Amino acid sequence: MIKIIVLIVGLALIGFIAWWFFGKHEAEEKAAEVVNDKQVVDVEVSGGYSPEVVVLKKGVPAVLNFTRKDASSCLDRVVFSDFGINEELPQNEEESITIDTSKPGEYSWACGMDMFHGKLIIQ
Numbered sequence: 764m765i766k767i768i769v770l771i772v773g774l775a776l777i778g779f780i781a782w783w784f785f786g787k788h789e790a791e792e793k794a795a796e797v798v799n800d801k802q803v804v805d806v807e808v809s810g811g812y813s814p815e816v817v818v819l820k821k822g823v824p825a826v827l828n829f830t831r832k833d834a835s836s837c838l839d840r841v842v843f844s845d846f847g848i849n850e851e852l853p854q855n856e857e858e859s860i861t862i863d864t865s866k867p868g869e870y871s872w873a874c875g876m877d878m879f880h881g882k883l884i885i886q
């Protein structure tokens with residue numbers, strides 16, 4: 764009997780580890796919708812960025828609305844080094860960041876310590 768329990772617990776553990784490492788690890792991607800010649804994407808900041816990848820249309824004025832739900836100071840700034848943006852994110856407040864979409868490409872953003880990352884794709 765005990766062997767069966769050990770076996771079941773072992774299999775459950777293996778399943779959990781496999782899920783932890785291999786499950787849901789594709790970055791969450793979101794394409795901006797253009798409304799009134801403007802594109803707006805909401806990004807939730809909580810243990811990382813959601814969505815983690817934001818796709819913007821080239822040449823359309825863009826705003827990313829970051830809302831930090833996370834209490835940790837790690838995520839209290841957001842840095843877009845390619846755009847010279849280093850903005851504070853007050854907790855539970857929406858912080859709008861305007862992105863220059865004139866040049867297509869892939870740009871990353873990060874927390875103030877460069878630990879969490881997100882990606883911006885302008886196309």
Ligand SMILES: [Cu+2]
Binds near residue numbers: 878
């Ligand atoms: Cu950090």
